[in-house]
Amino acid sequence: MEKNKERRRYPRIKDKDVAIKLSGDGFNTITQSLDISASGIYCKVDRPIPLMTRLQLLLTLPGRGGKASITMNVDGVVVREHPVMKDDEVQYYDLAIFFNTLLPKERKKIVQYIEQRAK
Numbered sequence: 001m002e003k004n005k006e007r008r009r010y011p012r013i014k015d016k017d018v019a020i021k022l023s024g025d026g027f028n029t030i031t032q033s034l035d036i037s038a039s040g041i042y043c044k045v046d047r048p049i050p051l052m053t054r055l056q057l058l059l060t061l062p063g064r065g066g067k068a069s070i071t072m073n074v075d076g077v078v079v080r081e082h083p084v085m086k087d088d089e090v091q092y093y094d095l096a097i098f099f100n101t102l103l104p105k106e107r108k109k110i111v112q113y114i115e116q117r118a119k
Contacts (some may be wrong), residue, residue: 004079012037013114021058024049038110040076040098048093052079055097063115070109075101 018033020043027047034042041059048053054077061070080096102110 010111011118013105013118015114015117016054019060019062022049023056023058024053024094027100034094036114038102038107038114039049040079040097041098042094044092044103046092048083049078049081050097051078051081052115059096061109064116065066070107070113071084076101 010054010115014035016032016034018036019039020031020033022029022031022043022045023060029045029047031043031045036042036045041057057074057076059072059074062073063069076097077100078095079098080094082094083090084092084094099107
């Protein structure tokens with residue numbers, strides 16, 4: 001068995017350009033991606049959000065080469081959350097969100113976006 005073999009179903013890329021509006025039980029926040037794949041997104045937020053919290057995401061994938069931005073509504077679930085500390089104080093929280101109800105046409109748009117950005 002190979003060490004450090006990537007187990008992800010879809011490739012991911014580091015990308016800080018995807019705008020994200022997160023909505024959940026009693027909160028709304030706006031943030032930017034840290035990385036994205038066709039199965040989820042990683043970002044930072046200003047508050048802790050418990051594991052397995054269901055979220056609604058409004059994603060805006062920026063256009064490139066004269067193409068218009070793509071906006072989509074996606075449901076997700078928090079699968080990882082941890083505080084980022086500096087000088088013994090929480091600065092923000094890193095959050096991994098799994099897209100749990102992504103339609104095939106939405107997944108295709110994200111895959112195409114990633115392929116285009118990886119060039």
